[in-house]
Amino acid sequence: MGAMIEVRNVSKAFGGVQANQDVSMDVTEGGITGLIGPNGSGKTTLFNSIVGYHPIDGGSIRFEGQEISKFRVPQIARLGMLRTFQQTRIYGNMNCVKNMLISVPHRSMGFLEIFGDHSTQELEKAEHLLEFVGLYGKRKLMAGDLSFGQQKLLEFAMALMNDPKVLLLDEPTAGINPTLINGLIDRLKRANEEFGITLFVIEHNMRVIMNLAEHIYCLAHGEMLAEGTPETIRNDQRVIDAYLGAH
Amino acid sequence: MLDNINLLTLAPSLNVQLLLDGLFIGAIFVLAAYGLALVWGVMNVKNLAQGEFVIMGGYLAWHLGTYNVHPILSLPIVAILMFGFGWVLYVAIIKYVVTRDLFTSLLATFGIALVVQQALNLAYGPEVRTAESGFGTRSFFGGLVTVAEIKFISFALAVLLAAGVIVFMKKSRMGQAIRATSQDPRAAKVMGINTEKVYAFTYALNGAICGAAGVLVSMIWVIQPFYGVPHSIRSFVIVTAAGLGNLPGVILAGLGLGMAEQYSGFVLGAQFQQATVVGLLVVVLVWRQIQMAQHRQVVK
Amino acid sequence: MTGNWKSPALYAAILAFGVAAPFLFPGYTTQIAILWMMILFALTWDIAGGQMGYNSLGNIFFFGAGMYLSAVIQVGMFTDVGTYTSARGGEQLVLGYGDYFVSVFAGMAVAAVGCVLFAIVIGWVMFGLRGPYFAIGTLGIALSARELASTWEWIGGGSGIAMPVYPGLPDEKSQVSYIILFVLAILTFLSVRWLYTTRFGLAINAIRDDEEKAEAMGVHTTRYKIIAWSVSAFFLGMSGAVFGNMTGFVEPMEVAFPTVTFGIFMVVMSLLGGKGTLWGPVIGATVFHIIKEVTWTYMLGWQWVALGVLIIVNVVFFQQGIMGWAQDKWPEFFGIEVEEASAAGDEEAA
Numbered sequence: 060m061g062a063m064i065e066v067r068n069v070s071k072a073f074g075g076v077q078a079n080q081d082v083s084m085d086v087t088e089g090g091i092t093g094l095i096g097p098n099g100s101g102k103t104t105l106f107n108s109i110v111g112y113h114p115i116d117g118g119s120i121r122f123e124g125q126e127i128s129k130f131r132v133p134q135i136a137r138l139g140m141l142r143t144f145q146q147t148r149i150y151g152n153m154n155c156v157k158n159m160l161i162s163v164p165h166r167s168m169g170f171l172e173i174f175g176d177h178s179t180q181e182l183e184k185a186e187h188l189l190e191f192v193g194l195y196g197k198r199k200l201m202a203g204d205l206s207f208g209q210q211k212l213l214e215f216a217m218a219l220m221n222d223p224k225v226l227l228l229d230e231p232t233a234g235i236n237p238t239l240i241n242g243l244i245d246r247l248k249r250a251n252e253e254f255g256i257t258l259f260v261i262e263h264n265m266r267v268i269m270n271l272a273e274h275i276y277c278l279a280h281g282e283m284l285a286e287g288t289p290e291t292i293r294n295d296q297r298v299i300d301a302y303l304g305a306h
Numbered sequence: 307m308l309d310n311i312n313l314l315t316l317a318p319s320l321n322v323q324l325l326l327d328g329l330f331i332g333a334i335f336v337l338a339a340y341g342l343a344l345v346w347g348v349m350n351v352k353n354l355a356q357g358e359f360v361i362m363g364g365y366l367a368w369h370l371g372t373y374n375v376h377p378i379l380s381l382p383i384v385a386i387l388m389f390g391f392g393w394v395l396y397v398a399i400i401k402y403v404v405t406r407d408l409f410t411s412l413l414a415t416f417g418i419a420l421v422v423q424q425a426l427n428l429a430y431g432p433e434v435r436t437a438e439s440g441f442g443t444r445s446f447f448g449g450l451v452t453v454a455e456i457k458f459i460s461f462a463l464a465v466l467l468a469a470g471v472i473v474f475m476k477k478s479r480m481g482q483a484i485r486a487t488s489q490d491p492r493a494a495k496v497m498g499i500n501t502e503k504v505y506a507f508t509y510a511l512n513g514a515i516c517g518a519a520g521v522l523v524s525m526i527w528v529i530q531p532f533y534g535v536p537h538s539i540r541s542f543v544i545v546t547a548a549g550l551g552n553l554p555g556v557i558l559a560g561l562g563l564g565m566a567e568q569y570s571g572f573v574l575g576a577q578f579q580q581a582t583v584v585g586l587l588v589v590v591l592v593w594r595q596i597q598m599a600q601h602r603q604v605v606k
Numbered sequence: 607m608t609g610n611w612k613s614p615a616l617y618a619a620i621l622a623f624g625v626a627a628p629f630l631f632p633g634y635t636t637q638i639a640i641l642w643m644m645i646l647f648a649l650t651w652d653i654a655g656g657q658m659g660y661n662s663l664g665n666i667f668f669f670g671a672g673m674y675l676s677a678v679i680q681v682g683m684f685t686d687v688g689t690y691t692s693a694r695g696g697e698q699l700v701l702g703y704g705d706y707f708v709s710v711f712a713g714m715a716v717a718a719v720g721c722v723l724f725a726i727v728i729g730w731v732m733f734g735l736r737g738p739y740f741a742i743g744t745l746g747i748a749l750s751a752r753e754l755a756s757t758w759e760w761i762g763g764g765s766g767i768a769m770p771v772y773p774g775l776p777d778e779k780s781q782v783s784y785i786i787l788f789v790l791a792i793l794t795f796l797s798v799r800w801l802y803t804t805r806f807g808l809a810i811n812a813i814r815d816d817e818e819k820a821e822a823m824g825v826h827t828t829r830y831k832i833i834a835w836s837v838s839a840f841f842l843g844m845s846g847a848v849f850g851n852m853t854g855f856v857e858p859m860e861v862a863f864p865t866v867t868f869g870i871f872m873v874v875m876s877l878l879g880g881k882g883t884l885w886g887p888v889i890g891a892t893v894f895h896i897i898k899e900v901t902w903t904y905m906l907g908w909q910w911v912a913l914g915v916l917i918i919v920n921v922v923f924f925q926q927g928i929m930g931w932a933q934d935k936w937p938e939f940f941g942i943e944v945e946e947a948s949a950a951g952d953e954e955a956a
């Protein structure tokens with residue numbers, strides 16, 4: 060299968076900080092791609108460049124063959140590329156079901172549908188997905204009253220609600236109770252297999268990413284350091300050094 | 307309208323007149339706009355009462371004039387009074403809005419603006435006034451360009467004031483504390499800066515700057531209880547065009563606005579001078595949006 | 607959202623009051639008609655301001671634009687506008703009943719449609735602005751319109767346009783105005799009540815709570831924002847058309863674009879009642895209007911100072927408004943089910 064997202068020679072600086080330098084990489088359609096790197100190595104910056112959060116200084120980003128490096132966030136989202144935030148963002152003053160309903164896919168919504176009520180299918184889908192992430196029992200709770208880990212799960216469910224083609228997850232397991240992490244890995248894999256959603260995951264937890272991803276990229280100091288299968292990355296001396304050096 | 311444009315090309319000295327007048331009035335706009343940029347940047351308060359502070363300063367000078375205090379002498383007095391006024395406002399109201407959402411500070415200061423303009427109207431009535439300074443006028447180019455001496459004096463005072471504030475911000479302890487707080491309030495607090503006091507001082511300082519600007523306005527132009535709104539809009543136009551924390555930009559935009567107003571007043575007619583200010587506000591906001599859109603950003 | 611406050615008795619009581627008021631208090635028909643208009647003001651402001659988090663200071667623009675549109679249409683149907691205005695009200699348009707009402711309703715229709723078009727065009731530009739820039743930008747729009755109207759001679763410039771004369775007696779005229787404004791207010795209320803239950807309602811709440819997140823989910827934020835403003839413009843435009851006819855004279859400063867009176871009242875009333883709630887604006891408008899009518903004339907010029915103080919106290923110390931405060935105090939009464947539901951949810955999860 061081909062590349063769904065093609066990143067070529069992308070650079071991005073914040074003032075004097077070169078957050079990304081000449082980064083190139085591919086996200087394979089239908090697969091799970093991982094992105095690792097020490098703190099501050101530019102992972103979130105690369106995500107933000109891809110989803111249209113800020114302009115890039117140079118290079119090209121293509122999504123399904125289309126150049127998107129000049130598009131804005133909502134446009135890109137409507138193409139079917141969605142992201143979750145490292146600092147989880149949910150609607151704290153609304154209950155979980157409403158959170159889900161906000162993220163019904165908007166790319167196909169007609170003008171008159173705007174003034175319609177949410178359909179029963181949508182409600183069922185919302186409840187089904189809440190069940191999928193294990194939040195069905197809390198569906199009437201204000202999302203702000205959920206624990207941090209539950210909020211992350213809710214954000215994940217919201218993203219699924221949107222029927223994305225590709226989902227960019229920024230540290231999905233950070234702050235989640237370690238006993239629940241295996242369940243989450245399982246759900247990510249099922250989202251990939253059952254719903255056919257391509258995943259692109261930033262992760263700090265080595266065990267998680269080795270388990271999850273088929274292909275891993277490693278950033279260090281804004282530059283692409285290494286890439287390959289979990290096996291290659293695990294044994295790559297440069298990656299080991301980068302992590303040891305950072306800690 | 308075309309006649310007036312023709313006039314400008316036939317008598318180039320008229321341009322000198324307009325540019326000079328624009329420069330003199332623009333210098334005052336810069337002062338008020340700098341004050342706004344200060345409270346906006348340091349404590350994130352969009353002070354809609356900016357123009358009312360200016361007009362209030364003007365009335366204080368006018369009032370002191372009735373006791374035969376010359377406006378130039380009243381300038382430091384007014385600055386001190388307005389500093390106190392700003393401090394009181396901070397303690398009574400602004401303190402509670404600093405941490406709140408932006409519209410709260412906007413509306414609260416709008417309420418202050420309303421109270422000030424109406425109180426001035428009750429106290430002094432709706433007549434247009436000028437503080438008498440008693441200087442003569444000078445003619446240049448064989449009488450084609452005439453400039454009141456007081457305008458030169460006012461300009462010099464504005465430059466002096468601005469320089470004073472800038473030096474104060476750079477050199478004094480309080481100035482450094484203000485700058486530290488504006489960069490990172492939490493870090494400033496950790497370093498032992500009393501941010502509460504810094505905020506109070508900043509708001510009060512803005513009051514003093516506006517008050518001083520108002521004295522200058524009352525000397526070289528006119529004041530009226532309801533003339534504050536255009537002054538507020540001018541400050542917003544200037545700060546928006548220049549961007550926060552861009553002092554040279556504020557100076558350029560302020561002087562430019564002063565001249566633009568003089569020209570449009572001359573070419574289109576005096577009734578368009580106000581329209582120019584609000585029109586420019588809309589233009590600047592649109593222009594900023596186009597600029598930000600290129601950076602995949604919005605104006606916020 | 608507080609659409610759960612469904613009490614048929616309450617609706618019936620309000621309707622009954624609305625219908626009976628002109629008979630019960632014939633001396634106050636105009637004041638109560640204005641009360642309905644104030645409710646319309648607050649409700650329409652709250653769509654963008656309270657429910658969507660876009661606080662406009664310039665909604666009065668639509669009121670004035672609607673008024674001028676209807677004036678130009680109503681006059682233009684019978685005579686040349688330029689000649690009419692240049693006569694400086696030398697002769698007023700006198701029409702029969704049929705012509706008069708046709709012109710009024712044509713004026714309202716054009717005002718409504720025209721203002722929606724304005725909302726789309728101006729909204730396209732203004733809704734790229736966030737927070738304070740939006741507030742100040744919209745204020746700029748209202749002030750620009752006012753300046754423009756005062757210098758545009760064709761529509762009468764600063765001296766304005768005289769509206770067609772009502773063919774009947776003054777009392778009858780105020781009753782007719784009353785009926786139209788009452789119906790408009792009811793229509794506005796029912797429209798927003800319905801809108802807040804649709805996808806649209808949820809989407810604008812999402813924009814208010816976290817617009818960046820909504821954008822990241824692909825919500826058509828610009829479209830929703832423009833629709834929200836268009837709904838406000840639609841009703842405000844019509845109310846402006848009616849108010850112009852009611853006053854009989856359209857002029858830019860005090861009648862069409864009264865930025866510091868009606869323009870600010872809209873905001874204050876929503877805040878006072880509790881913004882972002884369905885009933886808040888209604889309650890706020892009612893309380894504000896009654897207090898204002900009762901005290902205004904006794905304050906001898908201090909009323910404006912009092913208004914400023916009210917704004918300050920309201921936004922700084924009482925931001926939740928009457929409705930928010932009441933909901934905190936008696937949540938059961940408003941059918942707020944969060945607490946119970948969360949308790950149940952916890953049990954289920956346990």
Ligand SMILES: Nc1ncnc2c1ncn2[C@@H]1O[C@H](COP(=O)(O)OP(=O)(O)OP(=O)(O)O)[C@@H](O)[C@H]1O
Pocket residue numbers: 073076077078096097098099100101102103104105145
């Ligand atoms: N908006 C910004 N402005 C200025 N500097 C930024 C900005 N965003 C990121 N940076 C800088 O760019 C570098 C890369 O940051 P980034 O957030 O991409 O790292 P990361 O790999 O996601 O780190 P972490 O694992 O801690 O999330 C850092 O030095 C950071 O300080």
Ligand SMILES: [Mg+2]
Pocket residue numbers: 102103104145
């Ligand atoms: Mg990161």
